[in-house]
Amino acid sequence: MLKLAVTGGIASGKSTLTHVFATRGAMVIDADQVARDVVAPGTKALDQIGRTFGPRVLRADGHLDRGALASFVFSNSAARQQLESIIHPYIAREVSAQLRTAHPSQIVVYDVPLLVGSANQFSFMATMTIHTPDHVRIARMVDNRGMSLAQAKSRINSQPGEMTRTAISDVVVTNSTTQDEFVSLAEKLWDTWVIPYDWALSQERVSELTNPIENVIFRSDTHLQASRLRNLGCDVVEIQGTHIKLRANPGADTLLDAGWILTGSRQATTANPAEHYTLSW
Numbered sequence: 622m623l624k625l626a627v628t629g630g631i632a633s634g635k636s637t638l639t640h641v642f643a644t645r646g647a648m649v650i651d652a653d654q655v656a657r658d659v660v661a662p663g664t665k666a667l668d669q670i671g672r673t674f675g676p677r678v679l680r681a682d683g684h685l686d687r688g689a690l691a692s693f694v695f696s697n698s699a700a701r702q703q704l705e706s707i708i709h710p711y712i713a714r715e716v717s718a719q720l721r722t723a724h725p726s727q728i729v730v731y732d733v734p735l736l737v738g739s740a741n742q743f744s745f746m747a748t749m750t751i752h753t754p755d756h757v758r759i760a761r762m763v764d765n766r767g768m769s770l771a772q773a774k775s776r777i778n779s780q781p782g783e784m785t786r787t788a789i790s791d792v793v794v795t796n797s798t799t800q801d802e803f804v805s806l807a808e809k810l811w812d813t814w815v816i817p818y819d820w821a822l823s824q825e826r827v828s829e830l831t832n833p834i835e836n837v838i839f840r841s842d843t844h845l846q847a848s849r850l851r852n853l854g855c856d857v858v859e860i861q862g863t864h865i866k867l868r869a870n871p872g873a874d875t876l877l878d879a880g881w882i883l884t885g886s887r888q889a890t891t892a893n894p895a896e897h898y899t900l901s902w
């Protein structure tokens with residue numbers, strides 16, 4: 622099962638890209654919807670939020686007052702971190718539960734605005750970040766979401782910046798064109814990279830990216846791959862160039878879960894057709 626994460630700031634185009642992937646057959650897990658579900662009335666997360674931030678963030682009917690909570694945390698970084706420390710573990714558990722319901726042959730895509738620092742940060746085989754210039758995002762928020770200029774800028778400033786998101790990403794997709802052009806780009810990314818990646822993983826054979834994709838950068842970052850292996854409990858003892866050495870055999874299932882395929886009795890390589898890393902133990 623190929624498991625990908627798509628991240629990006631507000632109004633960057635994540636939903637457009639994941640919608641294209643969904644129409645091609647991907648199972649999309651929407652982090653925003655999961656975040657709404659875990660704070661429904663009667664949940665432990667909502668109870669913790671109420672005890673932490675007080676009745677000002679709760680409506681009379683027992684639901685979370687999202688507007689009141691957003692107004693408070695988006696202007697208070699300490700409060701925002703406190704909120705994230707409450708809800709992120711619940712979100713991570715729910716995402717894991719949804720992943721278990723996916724068919725083994727499905728491609729799963731996690732649409733998440735705030736992947737950096739979350740419990741799921743290194744849980745996916747590859748992460749894509751959508752980079753959209755701030756002035757484009759601000760225009761979208763003002764024109765399409767009814768925000769004021771100040772509100773739009775505040776939302777952008779409250780989220781991790783592009784450099785922070787890029788640091789945990791394998792793929793950087795630039796979205797500064799029209800909606801139709803970005804849809805075409807998403808379709809090409811699916812056909813050129815996602816499908817070959819899924820094939821390599823399912824067949825446990827190496828695949829190569831044959832053609833570059835305009836406005837898409839595939840990053841090489843061995844330390845990012847090592848972080849994913851550590852997330853699965855592997856003991857990384859050495860990183861040299863694009864090679865990672867482990868203390869012990871992690872097992873074929875663990876390797877596949879991190880997007881690696883065996884190439885020998887004591888070695889493996891990534892199934893990612895755009896960037897090949899090697900592994901030994």
